[in-house]
Amino acid sequence: MEYVNPLTGFRLDGRRPNEMRQIRGEIGVVAKADGSALFEMGNTKVIAAVYGPREVQNKGQQINNRALVRCEYSMANFSTGDRRRRPKGDRRSTEISLVIRQTMEACILTHLLPHSQIDIFVQVLQADGGTRSACINAATLALADAGIPMRDIVTSCSAGYLCSTPLLDLNYIEDSAGGPDVTVGMLAKMDKVTLLQMDAKLPMDIFENVMQLAIEGCKAVAHYIREVLLEHTKQLECHRGA
Amino acid sequence: MRDLQLSLNQTQRVRLQVALQQLQDLASQAAASSSVTIADTIPVNNEDGILKGHGTSELDGQVVATLCGVVERVNKLVYVRALRARYKPEVGDIIVGRVIEIAFKRWRLEINFSQDAVLMLSSMNLPDGIQRRRTAVDELNMRSIFEENDVICAEVRGFQHDGSLHLQARSQKYGKLERGQLLTVPAYLVKRRKQHFHHLEQYGVDLILGCNGFVWVGEHLKTGEHDMLDDQERRPEISKSNKIDDEEQEWTFTPLEVRHHICRIANAVRLLSALGFILTVEAIIDTTEAGFSSNIEIKDMLGPEFYVQIVEREVQRRISLLRKKG
CATH class of the missing domain: 2.40.50.100 (RNA polymerase II/Efflux pump adaptor protein, barrel-sandwich hybrid domain)
Incomplete structure (x- = not known):
């Protein structure tokens, strides 16, 4: 199957190879959570809620000099084309929970919040490829909304390699083509990679190009997320008044 | 807005937009x-x-x-x-919290902080008002003072070396809160002030703005009277059960009018916090009065019309404030 039109160079959904899908972020979507956010990348839609820092629920897990970060990833029954019941804690969701937890833990200043626990819940409302990235971006927004101190903003974006072209931000069709899918998560300002996943083989030189593309994507996402956050902060401050 | 789901009609939407825009302009005028x-x-x-x-x-x-x-x-x-972050305690803050656990010589309170706060039995006044050492009997009777899920008002005493937060309630004004509503608002909307206990005489209502973002609206109590009378008078009367029933009823009875007032003030607090306006007594009274003067029913205080009205009112208030300054 041709994922990139050889004549025009456009992809199946009409994007250029180095073009991202439209992104949208919204803060404050869950009333009772300490922080919450909705993040969309094209048709992928993810909701994240952060509770905490709060008292550790399971005293055995308490860490004395830093906060305990927990993360739970789930997919809504209606998120994919075929509606099906998804058991909690299957291999895929445990793995993604772990990935998100590690990525977020790397940027949260956990040593400032000893004896406490931070819970991150992310749920995929609509899946169209790149749920991993969307979840990380949503979690970042939600954590920032909850007022949890962080080193930097973590953003994530995926890139792939199909029809001998590096493609940015794969959607479901491109994702299921079976080509390599590189997910990069990075601290935008510090220029540090905190997450790198690829489940296929790629030659070194091509991999570098693909990864560079994903990094560019991360930076674009970071730029947008900062705008959303700044806007939100300004609005809160302006409403609060003197 | 976070807490309220509103369906505005076209005119209301336009009015709201104009008012919010004005708020933004005012904020940028006031200070960069x-x-x-x-x-x-x-x-x-x-x-x-x-x-x-x-x-x-x-x-x-x-x-x-x-x-x-x-x-x-x-x-x-x-x-x-x-x-929008959790509450950061400072020594001397007046807070409202909920008891979640009774442990060895202490109560644990949920106060919207990153850990639970601790109220020691020894750092609160006993109901009989006598200063003495706390005995094992007192320890066994802790549930008669506060039970799980009771709402309590207390003061931040300080941090322990391990980072846990200790509270104290060494005055008649602190203690169990009954006959009212507890509202949780973001902590940044409550500013630290000299006065956090307010008695709104015109409504017969007590308002406690806890620094931790827990707001208590309840029927006014004359401080100290109830606790003292209760203990001294009740004990000899235990045999006369019907008399106690009367007294009990009087104690648990809140006049309908006061209940209405409590609900009104609570809705005013809900509205202001949903809008993200700072919570001061003046603002709360002003909102409640606005509700009275425009003859709005209690339930409609959380409706779209009153919502837009309050935003417009706030704009007017801030404009007049600016004029006074300039």
């Missing part, structure tokens, strides 16, 4: 407050040394924010004041 987001560089003058406060860290020799909020500068100190 410098909002920052995570990892934004905070411009500082490196020559005359600075002190990095909360919400800042250093990266490549620059001061960088670690929170979303507003940069505040006090002499050399630079810090970021976070909006």
Whole structure:
């Protein structure tokens, strides 16, 4: 199957190879959570809620000099084309929970919040490829909304390699083509990679190009997320008044 | 808005937009407050040394924010004041909390902090009002003072060396709160002031604005009277059960009018917190009065019309404030 039109160079959904899908972020979507956010990348839609820092629920897990970060990833029954019941804690969701937890833990200043626990819940409302990235971006927004101190903003974006072209931000069709899918998560300002996943083989030189593309994507996402956050902060401050 | 789901009609939407725009214009007029987001560089003058406060860290020799909020500068100190975050306790704060656990000689309270607060049996006045050592009997009777899920008002006593927070309730004004409503609002909407206990005489209602963002609206109690009378008078009368019933009923009875007032004030608080306006007694009374003067029913105080009205009212208030200043 041709994922990139050889004549025009456009992809199946009409994007250029180095073009991202439209992104949208919204803060404050869950009333009772300490922080919450909705993040969309094209048709992928993810909701994240952060509770905490709060008292550790399971005293055995308490860490004395830093906060305990927990993360739970789930997919809504209606998120994919075929509606099906998804058991909690299957291999895929445990793995993604772990990935998100590690990525977020790397940027949260956990040593400032000893004896406490931070819970991150992310749920995929609509899946169209790149749920991993969307979840990380949503979690970042939600954590920032909850007022949890962080080193930097973590953003994530995926890139792939199909029809001998590096493609940015794969959607479901491109994702299921079976080509390599590189997910990069990075601290935008510090220029540090905190997450790198690829489940296929790629030659070194091509991999570098693909990864560079994903990094560019991360930076674009970071730029947008900062705008959303700044806007939100300004609005809160302006409403609060003197 | 976070807490209220409103369906505005066309005119209301336009009015709301205009009012919100005005609010924004006013805010930019009043002061160029410098909002920052995570990892934004905070411009500082490196020559005359600075002190990095909360919400800042250093990266490549620059001061960088670690929170979303507003940069505040006090002499050399630079810090970021976070909006929407959990409560940060300071010694002497008056807080409202809920008992979640009774442990050895202490109650644990949920107070919207990153840990549970501790109220020791020894750091509160016993109901009989006598100063003495706490005995084992007192320890066994802790549930007669506060039970699980009781709402309590107390003061922050200090931090223990392990970082846990201790409270005290050594005055008649602190203690169990009954016959009213507890509202939770974001902690940044309550400013620290001299007075956090308010008796709204015109409504017969007590209002406690806890620094931790827990707001109590309840029937007015004459401080101290109830607890004292209760203990002294009841004990000899235990045999006369019907008399106690009468008294009990009188104690648990709240007049309908006061209940209405409580609900009105509670709705005013809900509305203001949903709008993100700062919660002061003046603002709450003003909102409640606005509800009275426009003859709005209690349930409609959370409706779209009153919502837009309050935003417009706030705009007017801020404009007049600016005029007074300038």
